[in-house]
Amino acid sequence: MKRLLTEILFIMTMALVVSLLYNFVSPTGIKIIKKTSKNKVEIKEEPTWQK
Amino acid sequence: MISFILRIIVGGIFLISGLAKISDPVRFVLTLREFDIFPEIIVPFTAIYIPWLEFIIGLCIILGILHRASSFMLACLIFIFTIAIISVIIRGMEIDCGCFGLLADMLKIPDMADMKAVIRNLIFIGMCIYIFKAKKTAFSLENYFKKV
Numbered sequence A: 001m002k003r004l005l006t007e008i009l010f011i012m013t014m015a016l017v018v019s020l021l022y023n024f025v026s027p028t029g030i031k032i033i034k035k036t037s038k039n040k041v042e043i044k045e046e047p048t049w050q051k
Numbered sequence B: 001m002i003s004f005i006l007r008i009i010v011g012g013i014f015l016i017s018g019l020a021k022i023s024d025p026v027r028f029v030l031t032l033r034e035f036d037i038f039p040e041i042i043v044p045f046t047a048i049y050i051p052w053l054e055f056i057i058g059l060c061i062i063l064g065i066l067h068r069a070s071s072f073m074l075a076c077l078i079f080i081f082t083i084a085i086i087s088v089i090i091r092g093m094e095i096d097c098g099c100f101g102l103l104a105d106m107l108k109i110p111d112m113a114d115m116k117a118v119i120r121n122l123i124f125i126g127m128c129i130y131i132f133k134a135k136k137t138a139f140s141l142e143n144y145f146k147k148v
Helices: A002-025 A027-037 B002-023 B025-035 B043-063 B067-090 B102-107 B115-133 B141-147
Strands: none
Touching (some): A002 B043, A002 B067, B002 B025, B002 B043, B002 B067, B002 B102, B025 B043, B025 B067, B043 B067, B067 B115
């Protein structure tokens, strides 16, 4: 049980680190945080799948 | 051997769906907003974190690294998705479930938040439970490292 919890925590931390790193490297991710950090500001950028 | 086949199916699906969401985070943000469950402040962080969690769990399941923990986590994740979809159905909304992100558009797969999605998720949960219960699984990196 303890081992399982440790493994779960490890995977969650790994995902958190990778996602944050990717977010700061990728221009799209940074845009999302900047735009949504101001409350109730909608994303003005057209979603990529509609382009 | 059955757990290996299930690992490939479940892991592959979540690896690909994670990648599809990572490639188009804006769409995932919009989908999460449509669900109208999460507070606005959490939405961007959820949209950034969940696809990577899916991707890493899918990778772990396919490669057979920490397969018990990853299958347990995946079952929990799918359970949360299922609750979200059920809440959408109860509220009578007809929206995209966003399960496969960009991939659904590319392959023209129906990706609506309806009962089909709930049943599909329940099947995935069953597969995850089978993988979780399997003490040993074929062709896993974990077994390989134990032997070396």
